[in-house]
């Protein structure tokens with residue numbers, strides 16, 4: 211949503227990186243930290259800044275009827291030391307977690323614009339929000 215060039219600027223050294231998606235500054239190596247946000251079809255979003263497990267109670271905040279397809283524990287979010295986020299499906303969940311229409315079978319790197327769904331239900335768009 212933010213279309214300014216500000217997200218490309220390294221908060222440590224001020225170097226303007228060409229690609230706002232790069233987690234690491236080309237000039238000084240500073241690792242940009244992102245929050246992961248999931249945007250529902252109705253426009254509501256939930257975001258996470260720490261490793262966490264996500265299930266139905268959290269998803270209810272999106273105000274979507276298809277939240278019923280989300281299990282009590284549905285997936286897990288983990289951020290590695292490079293600042294990249296990985297998504298892991300909870301094996302016990304009734305509906306598998308899909309990424310871009312493909313069931314997850316191991317931890318998968320999350321990128322801006324990916325679509326997370328639960329066997330095709332409740333499609334959520336991934337947005338990466340730079341931390342200040």
Ligand SMILES: [Zn+2]
Nearest residue numbers: 220223235238
């Ligand atoms: Zn830098």
